Amino acid sequence: MCGRFVRKTSAIEISQIFEATNNSLDLPVSYNVAPTSRILSVVSTVDGRRVQDVSWGLIPRWAKDSTKAASLINARLETVSEKPSFKNLIASNRCVLPMDGYFEWKEVLRHDEIKPFKQPFYFSPQPGSHYSHSGVLGVAGLWSSWKDPNNPEGSSVITAVALTRDANAMVSQVHHRMPVLLDQQGVMSWLDLATEEPLSHLVEIEDEALVVCAVSTKVNSSRSSGADLIDPIDLNDASNGKRKAEHNDELRLF
DNA sequence: CCAGACGTTGTT
DNA sequence: GTCTGG
DNA sequence: CCAGACGTTGTT
């Protein structure tokens, strides 16, 4: 889950929404943010919250190289406190990853084709929901600082992962995992360095937190970008090149 | 003791 | 670095 | 996350 997302809100706006100082590079917005790219995070410091740019895909402190960063893009909430790569980050390396929405794929087998087809869906905050921070989602994350042992003169790389949990009933129509979303209280508690047991404050995410729509397979290629990637499509519309709904129960979800 | 892994996803 | 497997 | 590459030789 959560291997591709949208950030169409600028760093300045993100910093205002999360009441943070903007300390990030001027990263361009993207409708197709892929693992290993630079993303924004909100972290707490002694001087308050800051928006910081980080690399998506965690490199543990002890890693000999950065080649496996792309495989540590998510951490399971159920096991994060046990895993060597993550457990030591919970106490003081928590962050919030702002996203306007994220993509999830469902593999569907169409009766007239042999190969399964990956239908992308776009999840975004339900307007007015507690999980909408002026239209932006706050995903619980962890960050780490890594220095390449083969390049001791180089600067440290800050990397991050997004936490995942079992999908709620609404999201599970498409996929069995979902990001750990934070409401306003959740952001407070997750970012507060004084929080004793941050994992214990994470609550179930109600079905009304998100809305979903099917989108074009253009998003499947990480080279695609552009606002049309989140345009809703009608899966029952034959003009999308898909079979009509009466022939395809799998696609008749929404 | 040393060597080797350390993660998630989905799929079977 | 720290834990697990042998 | 998905898409696309995955290799060597010698020659230009």
Added chain:
DNA sequence: GTCTGG
């Protein structure tokens, strides 16, 4: 099948 790049 598995790894890398985006």
